[in-house]
Amino acid sequence: MLIAGACLLGILADGTGPGTAQAEDTLTVGISDDVPPICFRDNESKLVGFDVDLLQEIGKRLSRPIVFKVIEWDKKIEELNSKNIDLIASNLSITEERKKVIAYTEPLIQNAQAIIVNATSPIHTKNDIIGKKVCLLQDSNSIPIVERFNVKSGSTIKFSFSSLHDCLISLISEEVEAAVLDLTPLTYYSNQNPGQFRILADHFGEDDLAYGLRLSDRALLTQLNETIRAMQLDGTMKSIHERWFGSVK
Structure with missing residues (x-):
């Protein structure tokens, strides 16, 4: 029996269903919910992990509520560029090929x-x-x-x-x-x-992991990177990292 410290079979998003409009200031984040310890479900099916804590803190600092939406991972870029989501999270690798179609935040995890x-x-x-x-x-x-x-x-x-x-x-x-x-x-x-x-x-x-967003969302990219840098400087990033990984490289 494979143990992940969580129920990995949850398929319902923590946000709204397909086609449901979000408030203008809401950031909808596309995720896979079976990537522990980055983004997964605990024994009560609650979404937890490094990205969950980090993005909730980012949303708090930007005064933008975060909604997590479970997506089909092989359709993540289509979901992003169709504006069904605003960000891709949960273990997104930075690649030169993807840089042609999406923008990346600064690297978060090696x-x-x-x-x-x-x-x-x-x-x-x-x-x-x-x-x-x-x-x-x-x-x-x-x-x-x-x-x-x-x-x-x-x-x-x-x-x-x-x-x-x-x-x-x-x-x-x-x-x-x-x-x-x-x-x-x-x-x-x-x-x-x-x-x-x-x-x-x-x-x-x-490779490095980061968050992905639309190439056209330059203002959002700047806001995210500035917030990530601020969290690195004030120790918040280190605290969240140690909570899920034990130590910072």
Whole structure:
């Protein structure tokens, strides 16, 4: 049984449903609610995590109420540019390709595209996944990286694509032999399930996590970055980070 310290099956948004108008000063944030400790549901299905606390504090300082809306993660940019949401949060990696269509706040968390296996697996390096069944997160930053690696190594890796939670369930049941996912939630899951998983020291590169918004929302981007910097200077960012990660890098 996979333990995440929370119920991960909640599908209802904490905001309004599709097509429901928000007040003009409200910031609607598109999220995935199964990315602990960044954004997930506790045992009472309450939305909690680093991004929840951080964005609520940002909203307070900007006098703009925050509404969290669970979205289909592979449609996050479409949701943003269709103005169904104002921000993308919960584990959004900064990539050069995405910079062409969305703007990013300043980086918030350092991340990596990590490889996780069962504790008893013979896999110890990324070369060991050649010829294996590997699960990737749908529409994730790891997909093009691992696909390029696959081509260079002879195109023998067999891929499946799923949610983070389902990738780990597939790993436990040995339907796949490894998963390439974001390091931040993997570390949390591994700590919550001692003896079940092993995260390899070898990985597919580091990246940064930030919030995404429309390219046209320059004023909002400035406000967000100024607020983030202020929270870094006054210690609020450190306090929130330590609440969910234990220490600040």
